[in-house]
Structures are given as structure tokens and as C-alpha cells.
Amino acid sequence: MIPARIPSFGWRMNAGLLLCGTMLQIWPVSAALAQTPATASRRAVPHHAHTRHALPAQDVHQARPEDMTITGTRRFNFARAQKEPDSTTHISAETLRDRHVVAVTDLQNLAPNLTVQSLKGTQSINYHLRGVGLDDYYENNVSSVMVYLDDVAYPFSSMTDGMMFDIADVSVAPGPAGFTHGMSDSGGEVSLHSADPTSTWHGGVSEDIASYARSISNGYISGPIARNLTFRIAGQTIQGGGWQYDPANGAHLGDQDQSALRGKLRWTPDARTTIQLGGHWTRDNSELVNGNPVINLDPSWQHYPQNTGYRQTAWDMQPDFAKLVGRPNTLKPSEHNIFWGADFRISHDFGFGRLDTISAFETERQGEYSDEDGTALATGDVYRNVDANAFSQEVKLTSADGHPLHWVIGAYYMRSRMSQQFFSNFTDYKGRGYISESSYDQNQQAFSQYANLDYHLTHTITLFGGLNHMSDDRQLLNYRTIQYGVSNLSFAPEGALTNQIGALLGIQDQFTEHFQGYFKVSKGFKPGGFAANNTVAQAQLNPFKPESIVAYELGFKSDPLPGKLRLNGAAFYYDYHNQQVVSSFLLTNYGPLGTYVNVPHSNIWGVELSADAHPLPHIYLNGNMGYERGTYTTFNALNTPSTNAYHAATGVYRAFYTDYTGTDLGIPKLTMTGSAAYRTALTSDLTGDLGVNGNYRDSQAMTIGGTGAYRLPPYFLMGAYATIASKAHGWSATVYATNLLDRHYSITSSSESTTYQHVPGAPRFIGGRLSYGF
Template identity: 35%
Template sequence: MGEWLRMKGPRVYAAAGRLLRGQAVWGRALSGILLMGGALLGGGAVAQEQDAGGIPDIIVTAQRRAQSVQDVGLSVSVLSAGDLATHHVTSVNDLQNMTPGLEVTNAFGGGQPQFRIRGVGFNDYASNNTPTVGVYVDEVAYPLPIMTQGLVYDVDRVEVLRGPQGVLYGRNTTGGAINILTANPTDSASAGITADYGSYDAAKVEAYVSGPVSDTVKVRLSAMTQQGGAWQTNRLTGQDLGNANRTAVRAKIDWAATPDTDVRLNLHYGRDLSDGTGGYLFNPAVQPGVGTLPADTDPSKTGWGLSPAFAKVIGADPNAKPFRNNTSGGADLTVLHRFEDVTLTSITAWEALNRKEFNDWDATAYRDADEYFNSRAQDVSQEVRLASSGAGRLQWVGGLYYSHETLREAFLSDFTDIYGFIANTRYAQTAESISGFGQADYAVTDRLKLVLGLREEHEDRTLRTFSTITIPDTGIGVSADKVPTGFTQTTGKAGVEVKVTDEALLYANVSRGVKSGGFTAYNTLALGGLAPFRPEVLWAYEAGVKSDLANHTLRLNASAYYYDYHNQQVQSVIIDPTFAAIGKIVNAPRSEIYGAELQADWAPRPGLLITQALGLSHGEFKEFNAVDTAASLATCYPCRPVYTNQAGEDLGFPRITYNGGVSYDWALPGHTLKTEADYSYRSSERSLLGSRYNVAGYWLVNAAVTLAPDQGPWTATVYGQNILDRRYDLLRNFFTNADIAIPGRPATWGIRLGYQY
């Protein structure tokens, strides 16, 4: 341990110095907050119980057991069912406007989400690689990003964990984890329905019924449907784009098999027939042989076109607009048995997705980059764990995890007008993972706790029957029967937690996480593009404070972190002697990220709640020689790679994320009127493609007013999203001759009615 500290310590201290010297504002703000917290804590007059106007305690299971969020030595944000309803959350992507440091952006507006927490992310529009942020629903991992795009409904809470999760969770990740916990069957009969109607004829209905059906069996049935909402139009024809058409159902069955054994079956299904999302042209698009299409001044304008030849190949109507035809479903069985001081938990799960999706990434009727995905993915997993359940200074959990995932995908691109052919890529992929894990918390004293966790994981990942051909046949293409990769890695965590008082926790952690390697499964025409990229490894150092002050009316949490990033997986290019530049994911040998976060919740009087959350982060390459595409192409033919040193260059993510909100309950005769407003900010994002593709920073403001009787089953809400009608882009990119941006939604308004029995 001493040798490890000798090697790693100077990097940590140097990063801390840069954070405070180079980002003086951050340092002063964080120091001021910590000093204020220390002064308040020094008085030692914090009440043991919160009053009626205080901030309620929140119970989480982030460490596989029920704990107060303020007693967990981790950086974690918790969103309740009420938070999700207030902020109009219907998908995992919507969580980014409520959580500092979290970003979820779909690649080019398509169905492939790209997750990032504290700048740790992975840009990839193919379907076959694991994310840096793990997504779990009722403790079941969704290993491929495309599997996470179902509706979020009938949820108890969402927990967002920042930093590597290399011990307790099914999938090893470098960025963090998002845990979605859906509502469970109730002990007494209950039912509810919520109906929502808003701008652009957007409608949403959610309903559930729950309760016992016998002395030992409880059931909860829930469903949701989302329709309408098209706010984009074809710039030439006026046809609308963006209507939702999503439906999902879930059944949860609880069976008390014996006094010590509980069994839960979770069955769920979803269907998505929604329109795709269109981009707009932020620069004129030159179309050889046709002319120049001017830039769009209105981001709601877009374009698309489906050639008869491409429509025939993918089996679609030639008049179709960008679409999805996706089905998802799964089943998981959880068995929990309580021994005297130990609890045994078994989770057996199966998840599947069938995806058919057409997108027009060049945002014109020109056949420049029209894309179609036909994917079939499924994952089978088994987790078995034992955990201590008795009182004592030592608390522990340990177990085994196994998963087997399969993917078969066809990825077709219509390049007819630019290159003269359709690229047809098809492949299969399998991945098998097995790991053993364990974590122990030992209370040395009533105030001091030590934490140690380890995970040993082995994974085999294989790309099979890969081929890219052209239609019509041009005589070029590539194929490979079997390309393997994998890893065996030890990850873990060591931490210390100190209870300064009953209401204040100091913590420090060192953790190591790993993200799987994989394959660049694009329509490559050279075998070099199929070489696997290596796993990335992240060492994370974090220290923080959690406190409930002023009679539990002020909650103040702060943290600072440094990430030592090795073999970061980066979207780049390689140079082939014959085929020139080929898009490929490569490994940057070393990068670093450092930053700080602050969260403050204040309830100065009953009914009034003010929340603020600020995230500050900076990341840069330390070692990375990237291909200079323009200089390399100047050497052709044959082409030779020319490299440029990227050391010191920004990693390309917002340095500032900020979320805040204010709510107040007004007492009316027999009723309560709740008024609330929330706001969020993301600073500008530098693009690795060049400054013209930088994404400008933006503010979003939302508001809602809810009326409910003091004794009654109904609620009525009027709300507005992006009420300042801010124009903003989620991302910018290009395809051959088209510079495109994916816009955020404009101002929308609506009404929501709810009834619960």
C-alpha cells in the first residue's frame, strides 16, 4: 500500500493544486461552503429529529442495502417519483436536466444513447459496445445502450451514482450507474391514473392497479402510453416529424412463499413506433450536381428522403419518414431468503430488444447518409449474493454474477448520391462475463468506518461473421469470420467514513473501474478497422462531506475528485493505404479529469424548498497522438498516417453543469396550491471535430402549478417546459457535405390531471 501511495500520491496532489490554482473561482466557492459548514457543525446544536418543515430523509440501496442517502459515502443523486412527474421524465435521457454532471445525448438524434457522467463518456453510434454508465432497472443490468430507451413509468425512485462502479454492480463501469427502482405491489388495494395533454398534441396516460390477491400474493399492474408531440417539419413539404407512439406494460407479482422466503416476478413489454428525430443544417449543404441548399434559420426545419432502391433493401415504404419499429421485453425472478443473520438473494433475468430504425443523418432529401438499423439483442444474467443482516460492526455483501449477451445487427447506409452505392454491413456479436465480488464495511468506532471492496471479472467478447458489401457490387468490401477480445481485471474500492457529528459525514474513496473493450462495427471497407480497441481503466480519487444542518432545514453536500484515465476509448480515425481515412474507436493512453460538486437543499420554512446543485469539471488528454486526417490524406496514394500530439487538449464536455429549483406550498381553503420552478445550465462543449462543431451553452427554465384538495384523491397541474423558448443544440456533427445539428425542444405547455384511490 505504501508503494502504491508513493506512486499515485504526487499525481493526486498535483491535480488538487491545479484545481485550486487554475480554477480559483471553484476553489474559493468550495472553500467558502466547507468553512460555512464547519462553522455550523462546530456549534454542535443540530437536532436529532427533523421538524415538520425540514428536509425528509431519503432511503437508497446504492450499496445493496437500505441506508439513508446521507449515510452513504458516495456521490449520489436521488430523484423521487414526485421529482420525475414534476420534471416530465419519460425516458432515462430526461434525467440529465435534473442531475449535475450527467449527460445523455442520442447519437445524431437516433436511438443509440451516449451517456456521460463527470466527463466520462463514450461516443459511438453503433449498437454493440458497452456504455461508461451502467443502467439498471430493479437491479437488472441493461448491457447495451440501445436497450435503455424504453419508457420510464410507475417508478419509486432513481439513484444516479457518480464514479466507477467496479464492485457491487453487474456491469463494470468507469463513469457511474443509474438505478431505476419501479414501484412495488402494495399491502392494500390502490389504483391511480394520470393523463397529460400539451403542445403539439402531445398526450400521455399512465395508470396502475395494486394490492393483495390472497394472504401471500400481491400484484401490481401498470401501463403507460405516449402519443403525438411532433414539432419538426420537412422544410420542403411541410410534413411533420417527431410524433411519439410508445406503449409499455409491467406486471410485478410478490409471493411470500414462507415466513422467511419472498419471491418476486417482474414481467414487462414495450413497443415504440415513434417518428425519428431530424437535424437541421447550420451551414449551407453543397449537393454535387444539384446545387447548394441554404442553412436553416429555423431549427424546427429538417429534411429526409428515402430512395426506392434503399426502401426495397430495408423493406420500407418509399414515402416513409424517419421511423422506429422497436419492441422490448423481459422477465426477471428475484428470490430472497432470510437466515438468522444472513440474507440470500438470487436474481435471474432475461432482456431482449428487436430494433428496426430508419434515420436521415444528412437532414436532406439527398442520399448522403441515410441509415437503417435492424438489430436483435438479448441478455441472460444470473446474480447470487449473500449479505449480512444482523447488527454488528462488520457489514458485508458478496456474490457471483454471470451474463451472456448476443447481438445480430444489419447496418445499412445509403451513399448513392455521394459515392454511388449502398453500404450493407452485417455482423453478430457475443459477450460472456463472469465475476466474483465482495464489499465489507467495518465500524472501527461509532464514528469511524472503513470500507473495502473487490471484484474479479473475466469477459470474452467476439465479433462474428462480419461483412460489408456494396449495392450495386463495386468489388470492394471486407469480411471476417471471428475477431475475439476480452479481459481479466481486478477492480475495487477502498474508503474511509467519519461521522463528525450525528448529522455530518466526511468520506474519502479510492476506486478502480473498467469498461469493456470492443469493436468499431461500422461499414468499414478495410480489415484494419475491425481490430478491437482495449478496455479502458479509470482510477478515481474522491473526498466529500454530507451534512444536515440548522435543525435539518439545510442539507449541504460537497465533493472533489480526480480521475486518472488510462486507455480512454475515443472516436477517431485510422489511415489505410488504400481506403484512406477510416472511422475507428481508438485508445488514448492517458487522460485526466478533475472537478468539484456542490449540492444545497434549504427548507427555511414549512412548504418552501430551495435546491441548488453545481458541478465543475475539467478534462484533458495527457498522452495521445491522434491522426491528422487532412495531413494524412495529402500523402495519398498510398496513404500514410500523420499524427498530431493532442496532449493538453480538452476532452470535449461541458465544464459547468448547474441545476436549481424553488417550490412553495400555498394554503387555500380546503386545498393546497404548489408552485414550482426549476432551471438548469450546461456550459459550452468543445468538439474534437473542430470549433465549427462546438455546442454553445444554454439555460432551460421550467415551471408548474399544482392544485390538490387537502383531503381528496385528485390533482391538477398546469406546466411549461423551456418556458423562455430557448434555442439550443444537443450536438453538432457532419456527414460528407452536410453540417447538421440536433436541436432541443422549443417551449411547450400542458395540463396534467391525476386521480389515486
């Protein structure tokens, strides 16, 4: 029997009281009304200037007037983006609110062919875009899909923890990147843009209360301090929401305990210069979502747990292990993290072009306990300490608009330092029976340069191209593994150096004012690195090679019925070399061990379509679809189940290999998302908004050639909301539901020693928001 949980504020989730708990979400319209002179001036851009770089990447999120809804009369967002020859998905603050996006993992429900998955239910995140991505064990490698916050690259994905608040918009750009800003990568970018300071006073607060005693509180204040000096401070706290429980004792798991602050101070000493100082801080003591065992990985293991219910799981912290890591015996799978960072940026318009510089420093301190076997036994409990930081510096010069030739040149430098220490408890696993400790330091620095040109060959035809180069140098130092009571191992340093050149070439034709097509070819790459988890042999630390992609893309953007219908689409083909994947190798007398390998050759192809429609008064429709397929064309890998089965039968480890040539990559073939909304004026002051949304994700292989339980099943989720807002008094109230049909589904998987687990997604949440803003 599940024990009842009664929130301290005495609010119970039932239909009779739901309306009393409705939320008031900060509607970002008030901030949009405050236009700076620079923002207003960007409205009047000549038609011939609406080209690939008419609005540089660092300024896209500042051009708010065309992206905001102020009255019941609406138009489609991101009109400028319709002139760009790319397949970037742009997500507005309004969409983030209506779809209840509270974490970066929710973004996969809004963009085609995007996968954002937690690593084993932790705050470490893996990104895949159009099938390109790296399942990084412990974040010591560069992601194939780089994440940016306000144009600052985050080399360690957990640094985005707690950042999804006061967000102005998000853009998801697939394909090789790094030709106009930042770092080169092979898969694309996910860019988060937080709201900027305003020249007039605005502020607001909101409270969101939902099932499982979850609460989300937000607030912000923005305005002028003195002449030409403005600021913005925003904060968020998330509490509760744990929906898993242990059937053996009724203990609950998954409560959030996260707080975050962000601030910006902007000075415009003259009409040509902007200087901004920003900073942020996040504390996260949230509990994790635990996995449910679905496969016994070791046939000789006699204590494999039976399948549990959807919300059920098990964990345990043994006293000896707790003492070793310095945490209490009652510790649940959870984070104990602090993140903070600061950035300083200067922008100056010289007339012929604009110079932008960004200096940033980001740091993280993590203490993470994960029960990676999904049981109450000590066969794979892991505690991880991480101390990491990254400094970056970017300088770029962008030519002025209004000329046939437009160019961007720049350079980017990043230096990161990481120290990791992780403990693994195998005391209940007869194959090992000990506690191990592994620790290492990793130093990395990267220097990249880029140049990009576009030239208006005619009034409608534009040629564009770019080059980038990156040198990435990383060293793995001081690696040691202690198997308490068994051995003490030390390993030699390892190094990985990448020097690669990327290129872009394309053509765009603005056939009509509301229809453009483009074709481009690009080459991108991602540096090599190390597999550095639970190492017992030097061979595990051998660096893997860089990967590279030659990408072909043909696309169009159209507004066949302006303000009524928008249709965009793209088709792509990726020629993939040395794809970096998680596999394993056999260590004699120990067993298969995880590592990274390079697939000599593979390919990916697919299509993407998106549509916005306003067919009738008050009716607004939106949707996108992605379809992709991938194939290994040359690849052999260790067959871990066969190797383990042979050992169980004979007591001897022997390597068995499988030829995966022609095997499907296992990426989700079909992803779809859509929404429908009815918006109307209820009175002269009140407006109403009623919406439903849904998203579908196809099955996904979580291992090479994975079938059966090694694939995540497909799933379809629905959500709904209803909002009443006062235009005159600045308040709004919303009731909503996520996973409306209460579907049971899995969001990722993991494995450790004896078990292979699926990590379940959240059940139905019903909640309400109340907010006031001015």
C-alpha cells in the same frame, strides 16, 4: 408556411383553454401509505448500523416511508443516504414529476456532471458521468456508465426505451462501480427503480396533453390477490409531439408512438422470504428528431444545403432503398422497435445474512431509419436491423445489520447475443455512389465476482473496502459488407478478452449526527470491444483495449439545520488510462473512417455541490452544481479535416496527425440545476404547489479538440408548473411549461459523408395534466 396541425381531439393550445386541458398526474403518495411489515421494520435501525451497507443496494428503493411527502409538513428525502460515504444523486418520484422527466435523456438535467445523449437523434443512448463515457456507434460495446432497472443491468442502452413511467426513484452514482452488485464499470451507474406492489389496493390514471398534439397517458393498479400475494401493473402510452418540419413540403417529423406495460407479482410465504416475478413490454414506432447541417465535410461537394431554421430539417427515402430494406417509400426517420423482458428474484433472510438471487432475460428487436446527412439527398441514409438479447444471473449474500463488521459477497454472470444488419445509401454522393449493406453477429459473456467489507473501527469511524474481478469475452463473427454493384467483402472473425481486477479502499467519519466526511480511492475498468459500423477494411475491426481509472474522492454530507438546510459536496480526481474515444484512421483510396482508439493517458478533476433548503414556511429550494475539467496528457490522432482538404486539393489521401497533448477533453465544464417551490394549503382539502426550475449546461466538444461548430453551444433552460390537488378525493390538476423561454439549443451532433449536423433540442412545450388516484 407551416401547415396548421389540429389534434383529432379538437384541443388547441392557447391561454384561454389551457386550464381546461390541465393534467391529473398520479401522485405516488397513496402507494407510499401502504407499508409492508418489512418496510416498517427498516425504520428502526440503530445509529451504528447506518453505515455504507446498512441498506443494501437492492433494497434502497423499497424503503419508501422516509422518502415520501404525505401532508403539507415536509422533510428532505433520502435521509438514510446521508449516512452513506458516496456522492450518489438521488432523485425522487416527486422530482421526476415536477421536472417532467419522460425519457432517460431528461435525467441529465437533474444530476451534476451527467450527460445523457441520443445517438444521432435515435433511441440509442450514450451516458457520460464526470466525463467518463463511450460514444458508441451502434451499441455493440459495453457502456462506461452501466444502466440498471430494478437491479438488472442493461448492456444495450436502447433497452431502457419506454421505461420512464411508474418510477419510484432514480440514483446516479459516479465513479468505479461493481463492488456490491452487478458488473464492474469505469464511470458509474444510473439506476432506475420502478414502484413495487402494495399490500392494500391503490390505483390511478393520468392524462397529459401538451403542445404539438402530444399526449401522455398513464395508469396503474396495485394490491393483494391473496394472502401474502400482491401485484402491480402499470402502463403508459405517448403519442404526437412532433415539432420539426420540412420547409419544402410542410411534412412534419418527430411524432411519438410508444406504448409500454410493466408488471410485478410478489409472494411472501413467510416473514423471511420474498419471491417476485416481473415482466415488461415496449413497442416504439416513434419518429426521430433529425439533424441540421452546420459544416460541409467535403469541400468538393457542390450540393451542400444552406442553414435551415431551428425547427426545419429535411429527409428522403428513395424507392430503391425502401425496397431493399422492406419498408414503404413514405417512411420518415423513425423507430420500429419491440422490447420485452422478464426477471425472477428470490430473497431469503437466514438471520446471519440475506441471500438474494436475480435471474433476468431482456430482448430487443429494432428496425431504425435515420437520415444521417440531414438533407433530402441520399448521401448518408441508414437503415438498421437489430436482434439482440441478454441473460443475466446474480447471486449475493449480505450480512445482517447491527454488527461492527458488515460484508457483501456475490457473483454476476451475463451472456448476450446480437445480430446487426445496416444499410447505407450513398447513391447521391459522388465519392461513393452506391448502396452498401453490412451485417455481423456478436457473442459476449462476462463473469464477475465481488466482495465488500466495512468495519466500525470506533463509534464514528468506519473503514471500508472492496475487490472485484471481471472476465469479459466477446467475438465478432460473420462480418460482411456488400457495396451493391461494386464489391462483396467478407472479414475474418475478431475477438476481445478482458480480465481485470478492481479495488476500493476508504474511510468514513460520522463526526456528528448530522455531519459525515469520507475519503476513498478506487480502481475501475471497462472491457474492450469493436467498432463495427460500415466496415470496408479488416483493420477497422481490430479490437480496442480495456480502459481503467484510478479515482480519488473526498466528500461530505451534512444537515446543519435538520429539516431546514442540507449541504453535500465532493471533490474528485481521475487518473485515466487507455480512455476509449471515437476517432478515425485513413484508408488509402477510400478516405478517413471512424473507429475507436485508446488514449494512453488523460486526467479529469472536478467538484460537485448540492443543497436543499426550507428557509421559510411553504418555501422549498433545491439545487446542485458540477464543475469538471479534463486533459489529454498523451495522445496523437488523425486530423480528418486536414486529410480531406489535402485530398480535395490533390486528389490524393494523405494522413495528417495532431498532437493533442495538453488539450482539453471538451466535456461540459459547468452544469447547474435548481428549483424553487411554494406549497401551501388552500382549504382544508385543497393544496397548491407553484414551482420554477432551471438548468445550465456548458459547451461540449463533440470531436477530439473540437472548436466552432464541432462544439455544442452552452444553454440555459427554464420550466414552471402550478398544481392544485385534493387530499380527500385523490385528484390533482397541473399546468406546466418546459423550455419556458423557448431557447434554441443543440442536444447532440452527428456526421455522415458530406455533412456535420447538430441535433436540436425540443422547443417550448405548454401542457396540462389531470389525474385521479386512490
